[in-house]
Amino acid sequence: MKYEKSCGVVTYILINNEIHYLLVKQTNGFVSFPKGHVENNETEEETALRECLEETGLKVNIKKGFREVVNYYIPEIDVNKDVVLFVGEIDNLDYHRQEKEIDDIKVYTYQEAYNLLEFDNWKNVLKKANDFLKTII
Numbered sequence: 001m002k003y004e005k006s007c008g009v010v011t012y013i014l015i016n017n018e019i020h021y022l023l024v025k026q027t028n029g030f031v032s033f034p035k036g037h038v039e040n041n042e043t044e045e046e047t048a049l050r051e052c053l054e055e056t057g058l059k060v061n062i063k064k065g066f067r068e069v070v071n072y073y074i075p076e077i078d079v080n081k082d083v084v085l086f087v088g089e090i091d092n093l094d095y096h097r098q099e100k101e102i103d104d105i106k107v108y109t110y111q112e113a114y115n116l117l118e119f120d121n122w123k124n125v126l127k128k129a130n131d132f133l134k135t136i137i
Helices: 044-056 110-116 120-137
Strands: 002-014 018-026 036-037 068-074 079-089 102-109
Touching: 002 120, 018 044, 018 110, 018 120, 036 044, 036 068, 044 102, 068 120, 079 120, 102 110, 102 120, 110 120
Parallel strands: 002 079
Antiparallel strands: 002 018, 002 036, 018 102, 068 079
8 A cells, every 4th residue: 555645725715704715626526625745855834835826826824723634545546645734824816727637716605615525524624624713813
C-alpha cells in the first residue's frame, strides 16, 4: 500500500457578514476544498496556500488555530491518504479555475456547502471549520 499526503484550505469569504465557503468541483466530479499533494520540502501550510492559488487563482490568509486531518483509503489504487486542512479567508471572488484539474468553482452558504459535500469526513471538517470561525469572527 502506498501513502500520500495532501494539504488544503477550507476557504471562506464574508458576504454581508455571513460566512460563505468556496468549493471546487474536480474534473472527476468530486466536490471538495482546494487541496493537493505536498511537493519537495514544503510545509503543510505552504502546500495548502500553493494548491489554493493554483486551483483557484486566489491568495488565502490562513487563520491560526485550525488544523484537521482527514484520512481515507482509495482501494482502486491501494493508497492510504491523509489530507491536512486549514481555514483561510479570501478577500475577493476574482477566481479562475485550473482547467486541467477543476471543472467549476462556486461560493456557498454553510448549509449549501454542507449539502454538496458527499462524504461525512468532509462534512465534519466543514462543521468544525464553521464552529471555529464563529469563535473568531
